[in-house]
Amino acid sequence: MALKDIKCFVLDMDGTIYLGNQLFDYTKEFLATAEQCGIDIWYYTNNSSKNAKFYINKLKKMGIVCEERKMLISNQVIIKHLLEHHQKSRVYVAGTQYLIDDFEEAGINVTDTDCDVVVMGFDTTLTYEKLVKACDFVRYGATLYGVNMDYNCPTETGFIPDCGSICQLVYASTGVSAEFFGKPSKHTADFIFEKTGYDKKSLAIVGDRVYTDIALGAYNGFTSILVLSGESSLEDVKNSDAKPDLIYASLKEISEDLKKIYKL
Numbered sequence: 196m197a198l199k200d201i202k203c204f205v206l207d208m209d210g211t212i213y214l215g216n217q218l219f220d221y222t223k224e225f226l227a228t229a230e231q232c233g234i235d236i237w238y239y240t241n242n243s244s245k246n247a248k249f250y251i252n253k254l255k256k257m258g259i260v261c262e263e264r265k266m267l268i269s270n271q272v273i274i275k276h277l278l279e280h281h282q283k284s285r286v287y288v289a290g291t292q293y294l295i296d297d298f299e300e301a302g303i304n305v306t307d308t309d310c311d312v313v314v315m316g317f318d319t320t321l322t323y324e325k326l327v328k329a330c331d332f333v334r335y336g337a338t339l340y341g342v343n344m345d346y347n348c349p350t351e352t353g354f355i356p357d358c359g360s361i362c363q364l365v366y367a368s369t370g371v372s373a374e375f376f377g378k379p380s381k382h383t384a385d386f387i388f389e390k391t392g393y394d395k396k397s398l399a400i401v402g403d404r405v406y407t408d409i410a411l412g413a414y415n416g417f418t419s420i421l422v423l424s425g426e427s428s429l430e431d432v433k434n435s436d437a438k439p440d441l442i443y444a445s446l447k448e449i450s451e452d453l454k455k456i457y458k459l
């Protein structure tokens with residue numbers, strides 16, 4: 196798929212538009228160029244230790260205005276699934292207060308007794324007690340869900356264990372593998388198309404990580420654009436079965452191409 200056919204970019208955030216708390220110096224220029232070209236911008240993050248409100252605020256502090264509906268997060272995808280398939284369930288959530296707030300706002304029955312669904316988030320407040328509870332419910336037959344499959348989260352001081360690693364621990368103890376909902380799952384692809392209203396020919400995911408961002412497009416039949424400003428390198432592309440349709444050094448080079456295509 197060519198850049199000229201894209202009408203909507205769904206942007207990953209960390210490593211794509213900023214690194215930690217530092218907005219890339221070309222991001223605003225990229226956003227302005229996309230707007231001039233009439234290309235819609237949405238955001239999607241796998242980071243289930245926070246919620247959409249947190250990220251809208253974070254962008255606001257960086258001088259970027261994002262409408263509430265255009266900030267998508269893995270939390271929303273699993274919530275949709277629970278509302279559709281587990282309406283009467285008692286749900287145990289090993290997650291941060293941000294995640295629990297999202298679940299409670301959506302009307303999900305979050306509790307810690309007799310649970311038939313266990314949800315593991317990227318829980319930066321995880322305790323041994325929470326792990327024991329989660330594993331106990333799973334051992335007694337509860338369905339095990341993980342919000343996002345990332346093994347590590349990059350920070351300014353290096354990697355920290357993310358939801359995928361926490362679920363591996365539950366697997367080691369119970370023998371049960373979690374089903375995941377964030378990128379690159381079909382749940383997330385379906386959610387993005389439903390929310391944005393674009394089709395597979397006109398939407399592209401733009402991100403810095405091969406096994407989540409690029410795999411989302413590659414596994415679900417739509418365009419993925421890798422930027423090399425974050426985690427993944429060309430070496431990672433070589434070693435991955437999920438291949439990006441386009442590779443750019445950063446968003447800066449995408450805006451340069453857009454300016455040529457749209458003759459700006």
Ligand SMILES: [Mg+2]
Pocket residue numbers: 207208209210211402403404425
């Ligand atoms: Mg990223």
